[in-house]
Amino acid sequence: MRxxxxxxxxxxxxxxxxxxxxxxxxxxxETSPKPLLTTVPGPKR
Known part of the structure; x- marks a missing residue:
């Protein structure tokens, strides 16, 4: 019962x-116009 x-x-x-x-x-x-990063960015080539 308890x-x-x-x-x-x-x-x-x-x-x-x-x-x-x-x-x-x-x-x-307001929401930010910049998208959030969901993955680690790789090296720029």
Missing amino acids: ALIAAAIGLAAALALVSAISAVGSPTG
Whole structure:
């Protein structure tokens, strides 16, 4: 029974956190026009 209560409390806390983050929304700003490097650049030839 304690495990069920703990799981319910954890689920409620997770849902509250997701709801709070969704309510705040994404921050305003601009993205960088430069692409990110995903690989190590090799030697220039």
